[in-house]
Amino acid sequence: MKLHWSPRSPFVRKVTVTLHETGLIDRVDCVDTHVGMKETNRELMRENPLSKLPTLILDDGNALFDSPVICEYLDTLHDGTKLFPAGGPERFAALRWQALGDGLLDLLVLWRNEAIRPPGTFSPPHLAAFEAKVEATLNRIESETSALAGAPFGIGHIAIGIGGSYLDFRYADRDWRTSRPAFAEWHAGFAARPSVRATEPVAD
Amino acid sequence: MKLHWSPRSPFVRKVTVTLHETGLIDRVDCVDTHVGMKETNRELMRENPLSKLPTLILDDGNALFDSPVICEYLDTLHDGTKLFPAGGPERFAALRWQALGDGLLDLLVLWRNEAIRPPGTFSPPHLAAFEAKVEATLNRIESETSALAGAPFGIGHIAIGIGGSYLDFRYADRDWRTSRPAFAEWHAGFAARPSVRATEPVAD
Numbered sequence: 001m002k003l004h005w006s007p008r009s010p011f012v013r014k015v016t017v018t019l020h021e022t023g024l025i026d027r028v029d030c031v032d033t034h035v036g037m038k039e040t041n042r043e044l045m046r047e048n049p050l051s052k053l054p055t056l057i058l059d060d061g062n063a064l065f066d067s068p069v070i071c072e073y074l075d076t077l078h079d080g081t082k083l084f085p086a087g088g089p090e091r092f093a094a095l096r097w098q099a100l101g102d103g104l105l106d107l108l109v110l111w112r113n114e115a116i117r118p119p120g121t122f123s124p125p126h127l128a129a130f131e132a133k134v135e136a137t138l139n140r141i142e143s144e145t146s147a148l149a150g151a152p153f154g155i156g157h158i159a160i161g162i163g164g165s166y167l168d169f170r171y172a173d174r175d176w177r178t179s180r181p182a183f184a185e186w187h188a189g190f191a192a193r194p195s196v197r198a199t200e201p202v203a204d
Numbered sequence: 205m206k207l208h209w210s211p212r213s214p215f216v217r218k219v220t221v222t223l224h225e226t227g228l229i230d231r232v233d234c235v236d237t238h239v240g241m242k243e244t245n246r247e248l249m250r251e252n253p254l255s256k257l258p259t260l261i262l263d264d265g266n267a268l269f270d271s272p273v274i275c276e277y278l279d280t281l282h283d284g285t286k287l288f289p290a291g292g293p294e295r296f297a298a299l300r301w302q303a304l305g306d307g308l309l310d311l312l313v314l315w316r317n318e319a320i321r322p323p324g325t326f327s328p329p330h331l332a333a334f335e336a337k338v339e340a341t342l343n344r345i346e347s348e349t350s351a352l353a354g355a356p357f358g359i360g361h362i363a364i365g366i367g368g369s370y371l372d373f374r375y376a377d378r379d380w381r382t383s384r385p386a387f388a389e390w391h392a393g394f395a396a397r398p399s400v401r402a403t404e405p406v407a408d
Contacts, residue, residue, distance in 0.1 A: 038330045045340050136244075
């Protein structure tokens with residue numbers, strides 16, 4: 001399989017952490033691929049017209065996206081402990097945590113895209129709203145950390161953990177930990193996993 | 205159950221079409237809820253800190269989001285034909301089509317948010333990139349319409365169908381049909397479904 005990849009995309013990192021956790025990393029060739037909100041990667045768009053990462057090309061040539069679909073597909077290819085519970089309340093708790101982590105990442109990416117616009121063209125109300133939603137989401141994660149820590153490690157943990165790691169990567173001057181001691185402690189354990197250490201982002 | 209709802213959100217419409225298709229519509233109270241990219245709905249954020257629609261409040265008080273999670277959950281509550289295939293290639297075809305339709309909707313929403321910025325603050329490169337990705341996605345849907353039409357109706361059809369309907373609602377002056385006759389013909393059948401007719405958007 002071929003993975004359209006970037007060392008900075010947190011959504012790609014969900015996939016590469018999943019590949020390490022499931023022992024599948026050697027079955028995928030990672031292809032460095034550049035995308036951006038205001039750019040069109042025509043080569044990638046032949047396989048994924050949305051021009052987004054991650055995109056996984058299967059051995060039969062079919063392309064899978066987005067990260068939840070790719071991760072769930074990869075989870076069918078191994079016999080170890082599953083990252084996606086098969087059904088019941090456990091499944092929807094995991095999918096909801098994945099949506100919470102993905103939603104945090106979406107906000108962080110939109111916020112950063114807004115902040116790097118040329119002076120005079122960025123929108124202060126957008127920046128304020130992104131920040132307020134990020135803060136509220138981090139507070140919510142703090143209040144759910146006990147439940148998260150008590151559930152078997154899965155796709156929800158990966159998405160939320162990468163949320164914290166992406167804050168460290170792109171917003172290193174923001175202290176998200178002091179007022180969220182439970183999330184901070186849980187995240188330290190997440191960051192120590194071999195799958196997470198093997199997929200550290202590289203600055204551009 | 206309570207659904208945070210808007211008559212204009214295409215992601216909410218995925219949920220209401222699903223509710224009609226599965227016979228569950230009478231089990232949900234729809235609560236008109238206002239959200240926007242540069243706004244923070246504090247009441248909604250107590251249940252979904254991302255401040256996004258749709259958000260489904262279950263009878264036990266737990267909140268589910270986003271639309272793929274809500275739709276998959278609702279699909280477990282009925283005994284009719286499932287909108288999410290249980291597994292195998294059929295499941296990943298459906299999830300991929302859902303991601304294609306959701307990705308189209310994301311682009312259309314971002315494009316519109318960009319276009320309605322005050323003069324001098326919108327970004328022509330962003331607008332051009334959104335348009336190019338939308339066109340490429342519609343072309344891809346055209347090339348896959350035969351496969352889509354041949355698969356049992358499911359969540360992928362709902363997402364892609366609502367993509368066409370959202371174009372008609374928010375981009376009524378764009379002719380997306382002439383160069384995509386297969387998608388246009390398939391969409392006419394989609395638009396005639398009772399679930400789709402019962403969930404027509406209302407202009408603001």
